[in-house]
Amino acid sequence: MVKNTLSIFLVSFLMVVALCFGHENPALRGKNLRGWCVADTGAPHDKLQEFLDYGCHEFDCSQILPGGPCYEPNLLLAHGSWILDKFYRTGAFCKEELGFITETNPSYGDCQYP
Numbered sequence: 001m002v003k004n005t006l007s008i009f010l011v012s013f014l015m016v017v018a019l020c021f022g023h024e025n026p027a028l029r030g031k032n033l034r035g036w037c038v039a040d041t042g043a044p045h046d047k048l049q050e051f052l053d054y055g056c057h058e059f060d061c062s063q064i065l066p067g068g069p070c071y072e073p074n075l076l077l078a079h080g081s082w083i084l085d086k087f088y089r090t091g092a093f094c095k096e097e098l099g100f101i102t103e104t105n106p107s108y109g110d111c112q113y114p
Helices: 002-021 045-057 076-091
Strands: 036-039 100-102
Touching: 002 036, 036 076, 076 100
Parallel strands: none
Antiparallel strands: 036 100
């Protein structure tokens, strides 16, 4: 009995974690999120680059490619901020070791963050 209860609890817990922290959290789509997730200047550049590379396999990164409205400045922190916020908007998490939530809108010129 205890084994069954523990198994049910573990499965339920894993389902909740998957729903809350999944890449495309349907429960959070369209919700107004607080602030924007931007790259931290102290984030390890190699980890930020890895996350950017991964993110551009998950999302259309044409906005931060040459000719895109968010390409300039062509800096890892700028492009990292764009992809971090993209994940934040779709999954409602800001990867703590790479970025943080700010109340200051990072949009500039034609590069508009939601």
